[in-house]
Amino acid sequence: MSFYQRLNAAWDRSGSMLCVGLDPDVSRFPTSMRGSVDAIENFCKAIVDATGDLVCAFKPQIAYFAAVGAEKQLENICEYIRAKFPDVVLILDSKRGDIGDTASLYAREAFSRYGADAVTVNPYLGTDSLEPFLKTPGKGTIVLCRTSNAGSSEFQSLEIDGEPVYLRVARTAATKWRSTGECALVVGATYPDELAQVRAIVGDMPILVPGIGAQGGDINAVIRAGATRPSSSPASQATTKAGTTRPNSSAASRAANFAARRGLIINSSRAILYASDGANFATSARDVALATRDAIIAAG
Amino acid sequence: MSFYQRLNAAWDRSGSMLCVGLDPDVSRFPTSMRGSVDAIENFCKAIVDATGDLVCAFKPQIAYFAAVGAEKQLENICEYIRAKFPDVVLILDSKRGDIGDTASLYAREAFSRYGADAVTVNPYLGTDSLEPFLKTPGKGTIVLCRTSNAGSSEFQSLEIDGEPVYLRVARTAATKWRSTGECALVVGATYPDELAQVRAIVGDMPILVPGIGAQGGDINAVIRAGATRPSSSPASQATTKAGTTRPNSSAASRAANFAARRGLIINSSRAILYASDGANFATSARDVALATRDAIIAAG
Numbered sequence: 001m002s003f004y005q006r007l008n009a010a011w012d013r014s015g016s017m018l019c020v021g022l023d024p025d026v027s028r029f030p031t032s033m034r035g036s037v038d039a040i041e042n043f044c045k046a047i048v049d050a051t052g053d054l055v056c057a058f059k060p061q062i063a064y065f066a067a068v069g070a071e072k073q074l075e076n077i078c079e080y081i082r083a084k085f086p087d088v089v090l091i092l093d094s095k096r097g098d099i100g101d102t103a104s105l106y107a108r109e110a111f112s113r114y115g116a117d118a119v120t121v122n123p124y125l126g127t128d129s130l131e132p133f134l135k136t137p138g139k140g141t142i143v144l145c146r147t148s149n150a151g152s153s154e155f156q157s158l159e160i161d162g163e164p165v166y167l168r169v170a171r172t173a174a175t176k177w178r179s180t181g182e183c184a185l186v187v188g189a190t191y192p193d194e195l196a197q198v199r200a201i202v203g204d205m206p207i208l209v210p211g212i213g214a215q216g217g218d219i220n221a222v223i224r225a226g227a228t229r230p231s232s233s234p235a236s237q238a239t240t241k242a243g244t245t246r247p248n249s250s251a252a253s254r255a256a257n258f259a260a261r262r263g264l265i266i267n268s269s270r271a272i273l274y275a276s277d278g279a280n281f282a283t284s285a286r287d288v289a290l291a292t293r294d295a296i297i298a299a300g
Numbered sequence: 301m302s303f304y305q306r307l308n309a310a311w312d313r314s315g316s317m318l319c320v321g322l323d324p325d326v327s328r329f330p331t332s333m334r335g336s337v338d339a340i341e342n343f344c345k346a347i348v349d350a351t352g353d354l355v356c357a358f359k360p361q362i363a364y365f366a367a368v369g370a371e372k373q374l375e376n377i378c379e380y381i382r383a384k385f386p387d388v389v390l391i392l393d394s395k396r397g398d399i400g401d402t403a404s405l406y407a408r409e410a411f412s413r414y415g416a417d418a419v420t421v422n423p424y425l426g427t428d429s430l431e432p433f434l435k436t437p438g439k440g441t442i443v444l445c446r447t448s449n450a451g452s453s454e455f456q457s458l459e460i461d462g463e464p465v466y467l468r469v470a471r472t473a474a475t476k477w478r479s480t481g482e483c484a485l486v487v488g489a490t491y492p493d494e495l496a497q498v499r500a501i502v503g504d505m506p507i508l509v510p511g512i513g514a515q516g517g518d519i520n521a522v523i524r525a526g527a528t529r530p531s532s533s534p535a536s537q538a539t540t541k542a543g544t545t546r547p548n549s550s551a552a553s554r555a556a557n558f559a560a561r562r563g564l565i566i567n568s569s570r571a572i573l574y575a576s577d578g579a580n581f582a583t584s585a586r587d588v589a590l591a592t593r594d595a596i597i598a599a600g
Contacts, residue, residue, distance in 0.1 A: 126451030
């Protein structure tokens with residue numbers, strides 16, 4: 001099964017474009033686990049159990065594991081996700097970028113060691129640095145395009161012949177990289193105008209959107225700017241239009257509304273993971289994930 | 301002690317601008333160790349022992365460890381380098397690039413977990429993504445500028461108002477980043493013209509130069525384009541000039557020649573590590589490292 005097929009199946013089965021980011025910060029763990037590096041695995045597994053039916057993807061951020069020497073725990077968490085929620089897409093967020101031979105090793109890290117379906121990578125070194133990822137059959141290569149941080153414009157928005165670098169990245173993704181493998185892009189929720197520009201260039205290519213939740217990105221703006229609308233469902237477009245005025249909570253219209261939208265993997269990490277620091281942290285995480293999923297479905 | 305002071309002291313004590321890159325590829329190990337992930341630590345320690353007196357720096361490439369789950373071995377190798385060769389600069393080559401909180405964790409990985417003196421990072425996400433590294437006291441932040449791979453021009457050479465992106469990176473390094481912390485740059489030996497352009501912008505900022513050896517970069521061209529000449533040693537400049545016609549092998553003139561040059565950390569990995577696949581691999585590695593060091597000293 002290709003990465004695109006897996007992702008489409010995950011959207012269909014879950015009815016959700018929400019991705020939960022696994023950023024285990026031991027200093028923000030529930031009181032009973034706080035500060036314990038050994039608790040990372042149990043914390044993440046509890047979040048996975050509590051939210052697995054609400055998401056299209058999980059996205060562990062490897063820095064949280066690498067900083068404290070918890071790679072083995074990350075291996076176990078990835079294995080757990082694949083076993084418990086085999087239809088959920090597993091994205092390793094490692095933003096790797098290196099030359100040929102070294103890039104091949106990073107591809108091996110993501111796809112073999114951690115069994116990820118997709119990995120985030122950095123385009124600065126050029127196409128040859130991305131090829132080991134793009135050429136891995138059945139795997140997704142999610143290239144940084146316009147990142148969610150305040151300083152992302154410094155290089156990403158430099159203009160070449162009137163076109164910013166991030167649109168050059170999007171154009172290269174839509175042509176060269178897509179012809180080589182299963183490419184996707186990262187565009188921050190904090191830049192909805194740029195997201196709309198990227199969407200206009202890349203057609204139905206999947207876009208990973210970090211930056212809602214703790215970073216303050218607006219879900220309505222993200223959906224309007226970045227969601228795709230399959231041409232086969234004109235009826236649901238009407239439903240979507242109705243949904244722009246207020247969230248619609250009935251399951252049927254929610255499903256119809258969702259059926260009209262695809263194309264985004266909308267990530268939230270901290271707002272879900274640290275919804276509560278009490279013994280009920282997993283339940284609280286589920287509540288926030290559910291509300292976020294529904295806000296995404298109702299948005300427009 | 302600052303990173304710049306440590307690096308200057310390493311150049312002075314070793315009389316060398318050579319850096320040995322630790323890229324342990326188990327498929328190229330000596331026959332007796334070949335294919336053994338467990339042998340990575342012993343292989344690297346043998347290379348360190350054989351070359352430690354010939355180098356200003358060691359540069360482990362973390363992908364080689366991450367691909368096979370050998371982070372603990374990397375920890376041990378880093379500890380070994382610091383204990384056996386405390387004056388040699390330890391550079392973690394990880395090319396990290398991520399936003400604020402995550403970047404802080406990658407800084408912790410490099411500087412605390414592995415005890416590196418410096419780390420390579422990617423500028424695509426902008427200044428705020430580099431600050432956690434730049435603001436770590438006494439540590440070096442080595443930013444990718446113009447990488448050694450064939451495809452590096454694709455984004456790095458895009459022109460903004462007549463200036464390529466890599467020179468914009470160099471200019472930002474020379475001003476903003478240098479005022480925040482101890483910044484250095486990566487420029488590939490395979491692009492000596494670009495190295496000269498970068499050197500003209502960044503003054504005496506250290507530049508890490510990969511791409512000699514297996515990648516084919518020319519040492520003479522690298523030295524001519526990128527080495528700095530301390531203004532305090534006019535006598536050695538005369539020696540250097542004489543040295544341009546042919547390598548000078550006497551120890552005294554070699555020292556004088558070297559005294560005129562600084563500013564570069566010239567990396568070679570595979571040509572040294574895999575000089576032989578026999579039981580004599582460490583001796584062979586030392587022979588190649590010695591020849592490379594002397595070629596750097598004699599070059600110009």
